Amino acid sequence: MTRIASFATSGFDLDALHCAMLAAFSDYIVPLQPDADTFxxxxxxxxxxxxASFIAVDDDEVIGFWNVATRSTKRYLIGSGTRIGHRGRGLASRLGTAAISAAENVGIESFWLEVIEGNKGAERLYRKMGFDVTRKLDCYRFNHPSPDRSSCKLSDFGTVANVIQRYSSWEPTWQNATETISGSKLTSFLHEKGGAIIGAGGLVHQIAASEPSALEDLLAAAATVGSLTLVNVDSADSTLCSLLQDLGAHRFIVQSEMRLSLPNVS
Known part of the structure; x- marks a missing residue:
């Protein structure tokens, strides 16, 4: 018999969750098979x-999961999945219902997630649960044709984060938020009209400037660390998106950010 349990009280460890994740994502739209440490x-x-996270258990094996993060009065679905052989049994719905109910019971005000465009089944499920699309998000990869940091200088994370907040017209998604990345190994570039924060592997967590030429300078500076990836750029930011496309960036994923507003029943 399949049971739904909070991960905290389930008796399972992260290694079991990792195994379930690898199995569930083995046929995913985007290849995702991280090793245990990366996961x-x-x-x-x-x-x-x-x-806040819930798993489905059958015969002492994790067969489904909703991995959830909490920050203040918000919760975020890091990832969810069901092992291939156990799909079509309503487990995703049961897991989501359990996670949402738990959030309501402790006064969480909103639940957030992203879903890849083309994953119709997942989007349909989330809409059924009450989630609505808040914005579209684009993901890009590219090798900058002319890396050059001469117009920027290295600075500390806090200074650059404040500059980006001043100039940005949109909030970064959960995984790129200042609270999420503050403890990571980062390279922070400061321009007189903007800033950029780059993580491992050339991942551009945050970038903003007061004018397009400054954005171009910042991307050139960021490229001195190697190939760049930008995950979850607000598609409404036509200036940044157009600049990336002009530089030859490949848009490899489009996502929808979705939000569920919750009543406070605590």
Whole structure:
């Protein structure tokens, strides 16, 4: 018999959750097979909350999961999945219902997630649960044609984060938020009209400037660390999106950010 349990009280460890994740994502739209250390680091960076997260268990095996993070009065779905052989049994719905109910019971005000465009089944499920699309998000990869940091200088994380907040017209998604990345190894570039924060592997967590030429300078500076990836750029930011496309960036994913507003029943 399949049971739904909070991960915190389930008796399972992160290694069991990792195995379930690999199995569930083996046929995913985007290849995703991290090793155990990478998986655990990603959960930790995003604020994985064992009490807010739920798993489906059958025959002493984790067969489905909703990995959830908590920050103040918000919760965020880091990732969810069901092992291939157990799909079509309503487990995703049961897991989501359990996670949402738990959030309501402790006064959480909103639940957030992202879903890849084309994953119709997942989007349909989330809409059924009451989630609505808040914005579209684009993901890009590219090798900058002319890396050059001459117009920027290295600075501390706090200074650059404040500059970006001043100039940005949109909030970063959960995994790129200042609270999420503050403890990571980062390279922070400061321009007189903006800033950029770059993580491991050339991941551009945050970038903003007061004018397009400054954005171009910042991308050139960021490219001195190697190939760049931008995950979850607000598609409404036509200036940044157009600049990336002009530089030859490949848009490899489009996502929808979705939000569920919750009543306070605590």
């Amino acid at each position: 655990k680091a990603a959960l930790s960076a995003r604020g994985f909350d064992p009490e």
